[in-house]
Amino acid sequence: MSEMVARVRIPQTARRGDAVEIRAMITHPMESGFRLDNMGRPIARHIVESFTCTYDGQQVFRATLHPAVSTNPYFVFYLAATHSADLLFTWTDDHGDVARHTAYLTVAD
Amino acid sequence: MADRHPSAFSRRRTTLRAIAAGVGFLLVRPSVATPDDLAIALREAFGDRPITPGKLKLEVPRLAENGSVVPVAITVESPMTAQDHVKSIHLFAENNPLPRVLSVELGPYNGRARVATRIRIAASQQIRGVAVMSDGSLWSAAVDVEVTVGGCAP
Secondary structure (H helix, E strand, O other), X not given: OOOOOXXXXXXXXXXXXXXXXXXXXXXXOOEOOOOEOOOOOEOOOEOEXXXXXXXXXEEEEEEEEXXXXXXXXXXXXXXXXXXXXEEEEEEEEOOOOEEEEEEEEEEEO | OHHHOOOHHHHHXXXXXXXXXXXXXXXXXXXXXXXXXXXXXXXXXXXXXXXXXXXXXXXXXXXXXXXXXXXXXXXXXXXXXXXXXXXXXEEEEOOOOOOEEEEEEOOHHHOOOEEEEEEOOOOOEEEEEEEEEOXXXXXXXXXXXXXXXXXXXX
């Protein structure tokens, strides 16, 4: 069992209307299912299948991942800052393990 | 590639080794997707809707030393308004074991249609991005990437 640890970076404050940059990373092996162990047996697939971000409850980003996404999946995307609210990041892998992370986006006028 | 699949008899005679190499190649081939698999993946994802080149910019290094971590950034020309925005972006690698790499859903709430991530590229090949717009149109871009060390198979 590998632990999924999230690392998220958002701006400390944003101005209303700005498209702010969000960076999110999760530690995960992203075992593709195409590799063999040293006995030549296939190593079972174990990947993060989805990553979502909600802003004040509304989904603002969703990624569907396939085995070709690198170990420790990392995403950079943008969000139009409209008001101060919570951002909830959720990663789900094919074992059903879920990692969550919350960040508060402060928006100034 | 064939050297990694030695069989008992291939060690004994060089003539047989050549045959074994050919067999090894055939055994290895099915695990690699081909442009046909890409066409199938594209049809699965978008049906027979026409895909027009343009509007998309793919930033991928032309030469990737390590195929297991290749930075990719996709930018789509779009005002990202409620009337006119990018709905989703899809990334494909035609020679990976699975041509589908990643799909992301976007909307006017993103303000800017740009996504960056890190992907695995099995061998030198073309990376293709497709964007689905709010009016239903499809746009694409493709970039050739040279890989020194492949990033999927052992």
